[in-house]
Amino acid sequence: MVIISISESRAASAPLGLPTNTEVRAQLKEWQAANRWPWVHVSNAMRIWGLSNIPGATRLEAFSNSSRVGLHEDALRSLRRFLLTFPNPPAYVELVVRLEEERAERVREKTEYLQRQAAQRDEERAHHERYWLSREPAANGRPARASVNASNPLFGLNKATVRALSGGTL
Structure with a gap:
């Protein structure tokens, strides 16, 4: 049985795409230098986009400014995903409006899908009843x-x- 340390485990899994604090911190600094959003807007935009395990504005700022502050792996994944998806986002308000429209579209599509499923079930049930009544x-x-x-x-x-x-x- 081979026992490896946590640092060896992280080093071994780095090629699989698990982000490190240093990588994401560099991406965040680069992104923030280009876009200059307030930290609260970054955090809120990530939440509105639908990501989970999002650090708050003060935590993001502390993470960006200090190498002593780290984030959980899930938060790192979410943050990196946001930064890579929106490398040059529009203004915060425009992005929020677009994200809300996309969310409303997804809700509408899901509602229509559920209604179609219910209508199909009702039709199948009626067909089944007609079949057995005819027999x-x-x-x-x-x-x-x-x-x-x-x-x-x-x-x-x-x-x-x-x-x-x-x-x-x-």
């Missing part, structure tokens, strides 16, 4: 003729059976 034998115990089923809205059932299936009494 039910007539009152005399024999299956109804196909011609009767095709033209009879009650699928060859007598009115008492339809009433009972509908929840009525005999």
Whole structure:
């Protein structure tokens, strides 16, 4: 059994794309020098974009200014993802408006998808009911003729059976 230290583990996983504090700090300084956003706007834009595990504005500023301050790996991933996705973002307000529009579009698409799924389930349920009602034998115990089923809205059932299936009494 081989035991490796945490630093060896991180060094071994670096090629897999796990960010380090130093790399992300350099990217953040470069990004901030180019865009000059207030730290609170950076943090809020990341949240609005939908990232999780976002450091607050004071933590971002401290992380950028001091090598003694580090971030959790998830926060580093989120921060790096934001910086790489928006290397030259528009003004904060424009970006927020665009992100909110994209979010509203995703919500609308999801709602439409759920409505289509519900309509499809209802159609399948109705088809299933029609199938089994058409297979039910007539009152005399024999299956109804196909011609009767095709033209009879009650699928060859007598009115008492339809009433009972509908929840009525005999």
